[in-house]
Amino acid sequence: MKLVVEIAKTHLLAKPKQTVVAMLGVTFGIGMFIALVSLMTGLNDFTEEVTMTSSPDIHIYNDITENRPSILDQVNQTGLNIVHHQKPKKETARLRNALQIAEMIRRDPRVLGVAPTLSSQVFYNYGPLELPGSIAGVDIIEEDKLFDLRSKMKAGRIEDLLANNDGIIIGTGIARKMNVKLGDRIVITTPQGHTMPLKIVGLFQIGIGTIDNVRSYANISTVQTILQQDQTYITDINIKLFDLHQAKAIAPEFQAMVGYKAEDWETANSTFLTGVVIRNIITYSVSITLLIVAGFGIYNILNMTIINKMKDIAILKAMGFSGSDVRQIFMIQSLVIGFIGSIAGLCIGYTLSYLISQAPFDGGDMVSLDHFPVNFDTKYYITGIVFGVLTTAFAGYMPSRKAAKIDPIEIIRGQ
Secondary structure, three states: OOHHHHHHHHHHHHOOOHHHHHHHHHHHHHHHHHHOOOOOOHHHHHHHHHHHHHHHOOEEHHHHOOOOOOOOHHHHHOOOOOOOOOOOOOOOOOOOHHHHHHHHHHOOOOOOEEEEEEEEEEEEEOOOOEEEEEEEEHHHHHHHHHHHHHHHEEOOOOOHHHHOOOOEEEHHHHHHHHOOOOOEEEEEOOOOOOOOEEEEEEEEEOOOHHHHOEEEEEEEHHHHHHHHOOOOOEEEEEEEHHHHHHHHHHHHHHHHHHOEEEHHHHHHHHHHHHHHHHHHHHHHHHHHHHHHHHHHHHHHHHHHHHHHHHHHHHHHHHOOHHHHHHHHHHHHHHHHHHHHHHHHHHHHHHHHHHHHOOOOOOOOOEEEOOOOOOOHHHHHHHHHHHHHHHHHHHHHHHHHHHHHHHHHHHOOOOO
16 A cells, blocks of 8 residues: 555656646645635525514514405305405404413513514604604513513613603614714604604614615503504514524414414524525635636546556556556545645635635625625635545545556556
8 A cells, every 4th residue: 555655656756747737636626615705604604693583483463464354255255246446444453361471472482582563654854854663662671582672772771761751772874874873863754643752761773774764663551652552552572582493383383373464583584594595605605617618627637647657657567556546546546636625625715715704895875794704614624625625535545446447467568
């Protein structure tokens, strides 16, 4: 085996340019694989984290847009009923017995937290302008348990909302648009025309412009007063589970139990999840293609080496080397090229990933980002080196098999 290794080493060093070119093919493939996967998975992880921290695992609400049977359908179920220009009946988004439902769900061992919420569309009055937005009446402590609002506060504290019945916590996007700061007062108007001045006791930033530019938080009692509703008026129940991946299976159970719409996070964010899958497919397709192209390069180089070394191979076999010995010589060459090229590729991939992570990125009003999010997960580096070595091993197997079958007598005769 020692002699086989020495011969393989001699072949690699005999034509260093060929060897380096083969290694560079693997290096480039692995390096780009690491850089692409790190960037794309980093972006996916960032958007998933932001989305999940701003939306519940299960959202229970009264879906007033859901189709319901008309009175005619109930009275004459077997007949043909035709209704023209049917008008929706007046119905509020109230959840009946919402607090009792929340308490019942809270006792489920699969549930991490439950937060009854009162949501409404509002207008933020900014001089002669009315900026559209939404306000959520919450128990701010329960809301913090579900969405970790404390870590997203840019000014003020969430506890300040409990001490102010006329307090409001607004997104940094709204504050920037209205040119207001902590301690200022703003006036909000409901779609029904009710107005109320509120004091800004905090500013938060989720990191998504569509939330930071419209959402605000107040106490449930404050929003009930604005909407001129009683103390039992609740429109939503937000639920966080210990395992968010169980949400799709648990949501139908809760819907059947409470009689209201229960929407899991996968259904609510289906567009986002589809985008993640598509990005992953594109990333891995491009990366694997690079590695396969590098494999073809190694195949061609080893194949040409065998053609050039025909007489050497014939002499080796005439001296007593078996076909398996010759195959090992060329397999060792391909594995050395693959291993060294993969290690160099990992170093280049890490360097590129680090440089990308340091590159400034302006997310604007939509995404709160100063730099590109990059994922330095070890499993991608392990995948890169394993796939690189396997690709080069496969690329070297076919030429080495060809070399093992060479008949030394025919080569020596010059045929």
